[in-house]
Structure formats: C-alpha cells, structure tokens
Amino acid sequence: MTEAQFLEGLSYAEDNFKNENAPHLHVDKKLIREKFDLTGKKILDFGCGMGGMSLWYATNWDCEVYALDIDGHHIDVAKSLQKKHNASNVTFEKRDVLETPLTEQYDMVFLNDVAEHIPLEILGKILSQLAFSLKKGGSIFVTYPPWRSPYASHLNHVIKTPWIQFFPQSYVEGLIEKHNHPLVGDLESDLKEAYHGLNKLTHEKIYKLASEAGLKVAYRKSHSIINRAGGPFKNINLRVWPFDFLVTKEFLQLQNK
Numbered sequence: 001m002t003e004a005q006f007l008e009g010l011s012y013a014e015d016n017f018k019n020e021n022a023p024h025l026h027v028d029k030k031l032i033r034e035k036f037d038l039t040g041k042k043i044l045d046f047g048c049g050m051g052g053m054s055l056w057y058a059t060n061w062d063c064e065v066y067a068l069d070i071d072g073h074h075i076d077v078a079k080s081l082q083k084k085h086n087a088s089n090v091t092f093e094k095r096d097v098l099e100t101p102l103t104e105q106y107d108m109v110f111l112n113d114v115a116e117h118i119p120l121e122i123l124g125k126i127l128s129q130l131a132f133s134l135k136k137g138g139s140i141f142v143t144y145p146p147w148r149s150p151y152a153s154h155l156n157h158v159i160k161t162p163w164i165q166f167f168p169q170s171y172v173e174g175l176i177e178k179h180n181h182p183l184v185g186d187l188e189s190d191l192k193e194a195y196h197g198l199n200k201l202t203h204e205k206i207y208k209l210a211s212e213a214g215l216k217v218a219y220r221k222s223h224s225i226i227n228r229a230g231g232p233f234k235n236i237n238l239r240v241w242p243f244d245f246l247v248t249k250e251f252l253q254l255q256n257k
C-alpha cells in the first residue's frame with residue numbers, strides 16, 4: 001500500500017467515523033441509534049474494514065469493541081485512526097476466523113457492508129460460528145445492498161449507471177477496465193477484484209444460510225428509494241417485485257432460534 005493510498009483510506013474511514021451523514025452510512029447510523037442501546041455491551045465488529053464504524057460505536061456508547069478484518073491493510077489504517085482519536089475501548093485485529101475461530105461471546109455482532117463480499121459457502125460457516133459466539137439474547141446485525149439494488153455493483157462512484165450489474169458482462173468488464181484503479185485493500189486491491197468478489201447476495205440467500213446456522217430473523221428493514229419521498233412512504237418496506245429493485249439496503253437482525 002502506498003503512502004497516498006494509506007492517507008486516502010484514513011480520510012475515508014475518518015469521514016465514516018465522524019460524519020453522521022456519510023453517504024452510505026447515514027441510514028445505518030440513524031437506525032442503529034433508534035434500535036439499540038450499546039451501553040455496557042460487548043461488541044464484535046466483524047469485517048470492520050478501516051474502522052470508521054468501530055470507532056463510531058466505541059465513542060458514542062460506553063461499550064467494549066473488538067473489531068476484526070481479514071485484510072491487513074484495512075487493519076493498519078484502522079489502528080492509525082484509533083491512535084489519532086485515542087480510543088482505548090476498541091481493539092483492532094487482523095484475523096481469519098476460519099483459521100483462528102472466535103472463543104469469546106458478544107452481546108452484539110455487526111456485519112456492516114460485509115456479507116456481500118464473502119463467498120456464500122464461507123459466509124455460511126461464519127454465520128454458524130457467530131451464532132455460537134452470541135451471549136444469551138444477543139443479536140447479529142447485518143446490513144448490505146441486495147443484488148437487485150441500483151448500487152449493488154459497488155461501481156457507482158466511478159460508473160454512474162444504476163443496475164450496471166445487469167448489463168451485458170462484456171460491456172461491464174470493458175467499463176471496469178477503463179476505470180480500474182488500486183484500492184486500499186490487500187485482498188481486494190483494485191476495482192476489478194472488488195467487483196468479482198461480490199457474491200450477488202439476496203435476502204433469500206442470506207435467510208437460508210442464517211436458518212441453517214440456527215438463526216432466526218428478529219427484525220428486517222428494506223430501505224428503499226421510495227422512503228425518501230417521506231410522509232406515508234417514510235417507513236414503508238416495499239420489497240415485492242418490481243419494487244425490490246428500488247431497495248438500496250437491507251437491515252437484518254438475527255438471533256439464535
């Protein structure tokens with residue numbers, strides 16, 4: 001990772017941490033504040049990336065955060081951000097839980113924009129492990145853009161075409177080639193790898209994996225472009241076809257059955 005990439009990552013993570021209206025996180029932050037009181041809780045931020053949300057949990061509540069990620073570059077940025085903001089109640093670690101399984105139990109596990117990046121067979125194993133790592137009454141909160149979402153390709157910041165993932169793939173590949181650039185990640189080190197790492201996650205797929213892991217859905221919200229209209233549409237969960245194509249993010253609270 002170059003110095004410039006490191007600094008770019010740091011600035012992105014700091015915005016995610018400090019800015020309540022950070023572009024892809026403002027709905028998440030609002031919902032988490034409304035739904036959960038994290039005071040006194042032991043939290044696992046699974047796939048914490050560069051640590052913006054981990055630090056947000058750690059500084060908005062008096063809680064203990066353990067934040068892990070499989071990508072060493074992301075953890076390096078997260079540790080630097082933690083040092084800058086002097087947060088002592090969060091621990092960052094590079095860890096692959098399939099090699100080094102979790103041994104502790106948590107009140108809350110967050111998978112924020114992580115599940116869609118993990119191959120489905122691995123995601124199933126991780127959910128099983130997380131189910132065993134929950135304290136009694138604990139929850140796993142998963143947020144992700146479902147595959148039918150206009151922005152699920154994760155390419156929107158450079159290729160400003162919604163639903164580009166459904167265009168002919170040879171056309172998409174050409175566009176990616178044209179716009180390809182290095183990313184901070186060690187594993188997903190450019191745009192092309194990041195796009196090909198997506199598992200095309202849908203509610204049906206994650207629901208099946210969660211059920212097989214012994215988890216039930218305690219809460220589900222499908223945040224949609226329609227919610228932006230406000231008034232009676234503000235909280236509506238319109239997720240039946242074809243409105244499911246307007247859902248930008250799914251929020252799922254999972255608990256042991």
Ligand SMILES: C[S@@+](CC[C@H](N)C(=O)[O-])C[C@H]1O[C@@H](n2cnc3c(N)ncnc32)[C@H](O)[C@@H]1O
Pocket residue numbers: 016046047048049050051052053068069070071074095096097111112113114117118122187
């Ligand atoms: C889009 S980032 C989200 C980061 C962070 N949760 C956030 O909201 O800013 C997805 C993260 O998932 C991590 N990840 C992917 N597979 C993983 C795995 N098997 N174990 C842990 N982290 C993983 C990636 O390395 C990456 O940092």
